[in-house]
């Protein structure tokens with residue numbers, strides 16, 4: 365099998381396995397992620413729908429224009445996040461009105477922190493993930509990592525306001541040394557800085573087959589911020605988010621409950637956060 369087919373096959377097997385495990389007749393509201401791996405999840409959902417194995421009134425919440433097309437093309441019903449009914453505010457976890465969300469990822473570390481936004485959809489993806497009782501990631505073996513930034517070297521996608529993207533870029537690039545000097549980044553063990561590079565580099569993502577920048581589904585720009593390995597994803601997420609004009613950061617810290625990977629040898633691996641595994645030992 366060629367390398368390309370191997371990657372596609374591993375995306376497909378991960379997506380099929382995750383859908384089979386998590387999307388049955390009891391799931392009433394499903395979040396549908398974005399990207400090329402989620403295309404296979406939609407393929408499986410369409411099959412299950414044909415076989416009457418889904419809830420008859422299943423609602424699917426899209427995370428992008430692409431995701432909405434996938435839902436509609438699969439014969440499923442799309443529903444905006446804000447159209448979901450408010451749940452009993454006194455019930456535990458009541459904010460989470462989506463039963464489960466299946467989404468892709470660009471890289472996933474051992475704690476299931478993830479980099480997302482390679483497809484530029486991370487604002488809506490994070491909104492949907494935060495409103496989900498369970499976030500399940502699906503990816504091929506190239507995304508399976510120990511530390512964020514090890515395999516995904518294109519930078520953390522950061523959605524920013526087009527109003528002042530150059531100013532925002534400059535501020536993001538100053539984060540490393542300045543914030544460390546001010547003690548904003550936890551550096552307790554000295555060697556363990558929040559991220560690797562002293563001088564992050566942010567580049568405006570350019571469109572393909574259109575002159576100029578990528579414009580997101582929300583009318584914003586994307587800066588890809590290279591910062592080397594990310595040793596403390598929650599701290600870096602917060603740090604980036606605090607820059608005025610940053611709309612959303614493509615670091616998803618401790619949001620995912622499970623990650624399914626298609627392996628190179630054709631097998632499938634399902635991972636949970638390493639700290640959860642230790643508790644179960």
Ligand SMILES: O=C(CO)[C@H](O)[C@H](O)COP(=O)(O)O
Pocket residue numbers: 397398399400401402467468469470479480481482483484485486489
């Ligand atoms: O975050 C995303 C889009 O914003 C995607 O889920 C991520 O880029 C993975 O995409 P693919 O499945 O095509 O590798």
